[in-house]
Amino acid sequence: MDTVSSSFFIPRKEQGYSDIFKRVRMMPLYSFPHYKDLKPHINHEKNRFFIHLDFDAFYAQVEQRDNPSLRGKPVSVGSTTGEKGIVMTASYEARALGIDTAMSLWQAKKICPKLISVPCYGPKYEGIMQNLIRGLRCFVPEDCIEMYSIDECFIDVTPVVRDFGQAKELAMAIKQKVSDLEDLTCSLGVSWNKTYTKMATKFEKPDGLTVITPADRHRIYELPVKKMWGIGTRISRRLGVMNIFTIGELASASELALCREFGVNGTVFRRLARGEDTSGIIHTRGREKSLNHHHTLTHNVWKYEDIESEIRRITEYICRKLRSKELVTRSLYLVIRYDNLRYAGDDTKLDTATNDDREIFKAAMNIFVKFPRPCESLKARMFGMTVFDLHEDLHRYTPSLFGNNVRLPYYELDKLKYKYGEGIIRVGLNAG
Ligand code: TTP
Ligand code: MG
Ligand code: MG
Numbered sequence: 001m002d003t004v005s006s007s008f009f010i011p012r013k014e015q016g017y018s019d020i021f022k023r024v025r026m027m028p029l030y031s032f033p034h035y036k037d038l039k040p041h042i043n044h045e046k047n048r049f050f051i052h053l054d055f056d057a058f059y060a061q062v063e064q065r066d067n068p069s070l071r072g073k074p075v076s077v078g079s080t081t082g083e084k085g086i087v088m089t090a091s092y093e094a095r096a097l098g099i100d101t102a103m104s105l106w107q108a109k110k111i112c113p114k115l116i117s118v119p120c121y122g123p124k125y126e127g128i129m130q131n132l133i134r135g136l137r138c139f140v141p142e143d144c145i146e147m148y149s150i151d152e153c154f155i156d157v158t159p160v161v162r163d164f165g166q167a168k169e170l171a172m173a174i175k176q177k178v179s180d181l182e183d184l185t186c187s188l189g190v191s192w193n194k195t196y197t198k199m200a201t202k203f204e205k206p207d208g209l210t211v212i213t214p215a216d217r218h219r220i221y222e223l224p225v226k227k228m229w230g231i232g233t234r235i236s237r238r239l240g241v242m243n244i245f246t247i248g249e250l251a252s253a254s255e256l257a258l259c260r261e262f263g264v265n266g267t268v269f270r271r272l273a274r275g276e277d278t279s280g281i282i283h284t285r286g287r288e289k290s291l292n293h294h295h296t297l298t299h300n301v302w303k304y305e306d307i308e309s310e311i312r313r314i315t316e317y318i319c320r321k322l323r324s325k326e327l328v329t330r331s332l333y334l335v336i337r338y339d340n341l342r343y344a345g346d347d348t349k350l351d352t353a354t355n356d357d358r359e360i361f362k363a364a365m366n367i368f369v370k371f372p373r374p375c376e377s378l379k380a381r382m383f384g385m386t387v388f389d390l391h392e393d394l395h396r397y398t399p400s401l402f403g404n405n406v407r408l409p410y411y412e413l414d415k416l417k418y419k420y421g422e423g424i425i426r427v428g429l430n431a432g
Contacts, residue, residue, distance in 0.1 A: 033194070033195065033230075033268065033272060033277050033279035034268075034279070035264050035265075035267065035268050038267075038268065038271050038276065038277065038278055038279070046192075047158065047162075048158050048192045048193065048278075049156075049157045049158050049161050049164070049167040049190065049191075049192060050154060050155065050156055050157065050158075050190070050191060050192070050193060050194050050197045051154070051155040051157055051167065051170070051171050051174065051188055051189070051190050051197060052148075052152065052153075052154050052155075052188065052189040052194065052197035052198045052200070052201045053132075053152065053153050053154075053155065053174065053178070053186050053187075053188050053201070054151055054152045054186060054187055054188075054201045054202075054205075055128075055151040055152075055184060055185075055186045056092070056184075056185050056186060056187055056205060056206035056207060057089055057090065057091050057092055057095070057206065058089060058125065058150070058151035059077035059088055059089045059120055059125060060075050060076065060077050060089050060090055060091040060092075060094070061091070061184055061185065062124065062125060062128065062184065063075060063077055063118050064091060065182075065183055065184060067118075070091075070116060070118065072093060073091070073093055073114075073116055074090070074091060074093045074094035074096075074097055074099065074112050074114060074115050074116065075090065075091040075093070075094060075115070075116045075117075075118060076088075076089070076090045076091070076094055076099060076105065076108055076115055076116070076117045076118070077089050077090075077117070077118055077119070077120050078105060078117065078119075078120055080105075080117045080118065080119055085104065085105030085106070085117070086102060086103070086104055086105060087099060087100070087101060087102065087103045087104070087105060087108050087117075088101065088120055089101050090103075090108070092206060094108075094112060094115060097111060097112045098111050098112075099111060099112060099115065105117055121421060123320065123417060123418050124418050124419065124421065125150055125151070126150065126324065126418070127324075127414070127415070127417075127418025127419070128182055128184070128418070129147060129150060129151065129153075130324055131181060131182065131418075132153070132178060132181060132182065133145055133147055133153065135177055135178075135181045136153075136155060136174065136177070138177075139155075139157075139160065139170060139173065139174060139177075140155055140156070140157060140159065140160055141159070143281065143283065144156040144157070144158075144159065144281055145281065146281040146282050146283065154194055154197065154198075154281060155174070155281075156280060156281045157170055164190065164211055164213050167190050167211070168190055168209070168211050171188045171190050171209055171211075172209065174188065175188060175209060185206055185207040186207075187201045187202070187204060187205045187206060187207060187208040187209070187210075188201060188208070188209045188210070189201035189202075189203070189210050189211075189212070190209070190210070190211040190212070191211070191212040191213075191275075192213075192214065192275070193275055193276070193277040193278070193279075194229075194277055194279055195228070195229045195272045195275070195277040196212050196220055196275055196277070197212075198229045199212075199220055199223065199227060199228065199229065200212045200220075202227070203219070214275070217275060218248070220247055220248075220273075220275070221246060221247050221248030221251060222246060222247075222248065223246065223247045224236070224245060224246060224247075225239050225240075225244060225245060225246060225247055225249075225250050225273075227247070228247055228250070228269070228272065228273060229272065230268075230269070230272065231269065235262075235269075238261060238262075242257065242258075242261065247273045248273075250269060250270060250273040251270065251273040251274040251275075253270060255267060255270055258270050289388060289390065290386055290387060290388035290390065291318060291321050291322065291325075291327075291329075291386070291387050291390070292318075292384065292385065292386035292387070293314050293317050293318050293321070293384065293385055294335075294382060294383070294384035294385075295310070295313070295314055295382065295383050295384070296337075296381060296382045297310070297380075297381055297382065297383075300339050300379035300380060300381045301374070301379060301380055302374040302375055302376055302378070302379040302380065307368070307374060307380060308365070310380070310383045311334070311361065311364050311365060311368060311383060311385075312361055313383075314383050314384070314385045315357055315360050315361040315364055315385065316357055316426075318360065318385050318387055319355050319356070319357045319360055319410070320414055320417075322355035322387065322390075322393075323355050323393070323410055323411055323414055324414070326392060326393045327355065327390045327391065327392060327393055328353040328354050328355045328390070328391050328392075328393045329350070329353060329354065329355065329360075329387035329388065329389060329390050329391075330349060330350050330352075330353045330389040330390075330391070331347060331348070331349050331350065331387065331388050331389040332347060332348055332350065332360060332363050332364060332367070332385065332386070332387055333345060333346070333347040333385065333386040333387075333388070334346065334347075334364050334367040334368060334383075334384070334385055335382075335383070335384040335385075335386075336368070336371055336374075336380050336382065336383055336384075337380070337381055337382035337384075338372075338374065338378050338379065338380055338381065339378065339379045339380070339381050340378065344371035344372060345384075346367050346370060346371075347367070348363050348366065348367055349389075350363055353389075353391050355393060355410070356408070356410065357408075357410065358408075360387075364385065
């Protein structure tokens with residue numbers, strides 16, 4: 001069968017790397033402090049301790065860990081072929097030669113012909129982060145951990161430390177834990193507010209640990225404004241026009257002038273620069289009301305087995321996503337878009353809440369049979385699935401006594417996939 005499609009995390013022959021790239025780039029700044037998070041009456045420098053953790057050259061380091069022949073060599077992760085290929089990240093050996101994130105592969109190869117480019121494998125990286133978050137629960141309650149991006153998290157250690165000395169010790173223990181759990185290096189920043197921790201992490205990359213106490217504030221003040229969390233090229237250019245080039249200059253700039261230029265964000269920038277970020281951990285867990293996955297094919301399909309295979313693919317993705325959040329769903333929506341650009345979509349309620357691939361696949365196929373049947377003159381070009389009515393997976397640790405007693409060890413299978421790749425094992429969804 002030679003229908004080719006690209007799916008973010010379930011690779012076939014050709015993976016849509018640049019899609020993953022866009023996806024990660026477009027990741028929202030979940031927890032960038034908002035004006036209402038800044039509370040001037042809080043004594044922000046006192047008794048608050050945060051740690052920020054960021055993996056070093058994340059995707060590249062993982063690939064080097066998993067393939068010893070890549071260690072010590074210039075490696076880029078992203079697409080391995082094609083003209084549109086892009087470097088999602090590069091190993092430190094490659095960075096030393098001038099290769100950087102977002103560079104085109106073509107350009108990177110020109111700079112370093114010996115560059116080894118390897119494909120990106122999303123679920124593996126997601127799994128590592130989730131495993132880390134679980135591991136961190138031995139230091140702080142889960143409520144104190146905020147996963148910020150695919151390779152970063154903030155940890156509020158206020159409940160468990162009394163001073164910067166203890167915060168540093170805890171940060172070292174966390175570093176050790178990361179090494180024991182995943183055999184990877186990361187860099188950590190410790191400070192009394194989230195904004196400073198995020199900047200501190202970058203000071204001693206890779207494998208670094210930087211503590212910024214109120215007395216070390218000058219180290220932050222010396223940085224160019226562009227290094228501040230939330231400030232990109234455009235804002236830094238506008239600040240430049242106001243003669244503000246460093247974070248220290250931003251911290252002491254006139255609030256009025258900043259507000260005139262940036263509105264309420266002017267106040268936010270100034271306070272963040274001054275270390276007055278009083279925002280806390282933001283929880284994303286448990287908030288999901290629905291999950292969805294849409295996938296547009298590069299080659300439209302119409303044969304029943306191809307359609308079935310695409311629906312299976314999105315089912316597997318959605319179910320794994322559900323399990324990674326320890327959720328089950330009671331409702332399912334399936335949508336198909338045809339090559340005449342029309343849609344067909346419908347939902348169904350499941351008998352019991354589940355995250356079992358086979359049950360959801362069966363329900364999805366029951367929806368599909370009600371749609372206009374694709375044929376050579378009406379091919380399908382997009383498949384999408386949404387699950388809603390989500391609940392916590394209470395059977396995660398206690399297998400159901402009454403229900404389906406052939407429940408497959410999906411969580412364990414997911415772990416294998418995270419570790420060794422999608423191809424290592426697949427469940428026959430038609431079974432049972
Ligand atoms: P980063 O933490 O920004 O980068 P990094 O871990 O590769 O390197 P550093 O040591 O400087 O922290 O991003 C984490 C991963 O996210 C990175 O390995 C690749 C991916 N990524 C993208 O896909 N697109 C992007 O634009 C960026 C910045 C990262
Ligand atoms: Mg990183
Ligand atoms: Mg990062």
